Amino acid sequence: MKVFAPVSIGNFSVGFDLLGLAITPVDGELLGDIVGIEAAEQDEVLCSGPYANVLPENPQDNLVFFALELFNTKLKEVAPKKLKPVRLNLEKRLPVGSGLGSSASSIVATLFALNLFYDKEFSVDFLLEMAGELEGKVSGSVHYDNVAPCLLGGLQLMTNNEILPCVSVPFPEHWELVVSYPGIKVSTEKAREILPKEIDMQTAIRFAQNLSVFVHALNNEDDKLAAAMLFDVIAEPHRKSLIPGFDNYKDFAKSVGALGFGISGSGSTVFVVCDNRIVSNRVQNYAESHFCQKGGFSHICKVDDFGVRVVDDVMAEE
8 A cells, every 4th residue: 555645835925834735736746755554574664766865874763663653652552452563665755855845745644554554543633643743853843734734635724723733724726836946955943043033013913914814815715815915924034045046036926927926834945826827837937947956846736635645556656
């Protein structure tokens, strides 16, 4: 059995630490990590894929192994007789430190695969709780803006409520996102350090206004109003300095009719929101010619409403 967990955009523009969006390329490519699972003589984690070379050499230092340990600990508490050794095969298809929810994808795919292996012993809500805990190992604090959309699909709003940690927000099906990874790594820790520890009252009010109006507009299918709110007053002014070519790319995207431009997660990937394919193509062409360095890439994407899911070998190879 193989499980695929899609790429996600955390901090989605107006929603620093509060909004996350699952996306998928319009050409059908599986952009995200894949985890295979099978019974084994002893617990084992194997790694392959285009970005496997940047993972820890010791499999026990891998997030997949941490996810296995946490899942086994929880399983022992409720059904210890079920526990048996497994082999987990991580196909690492997302670059690390890219702002594309790479760690969330590995974590969610692993937990979902394990849960299927054990006949859905745990609820989706409990998987989400475990995924958030594991994300804390990467960023230093528990947060859900990548793991929630990766697991559940769509646009998710974090609630900071234990009973209901996130709620789904409708996302315009006709909006496209040109997602461009420049080929450089930005650590989440460094991206956090560059942010101010406090913000002024005016900025706080503007942030709250943008987020609340954006969510209101989407719930009322007012795409024009939603697009007008698509800018980040919290992180972008500080983090854009970590991304070469950011301002030029943003200026070009706006000049050809893009609705919005933002940093995916903590960077270095950026995304451009468009409402027609002509604009999307022009933006992607610019990204490939002027923004993406060696090892970078750009995809035209749409919202992924499905989240984590089982895939067959043919889909995985494609």
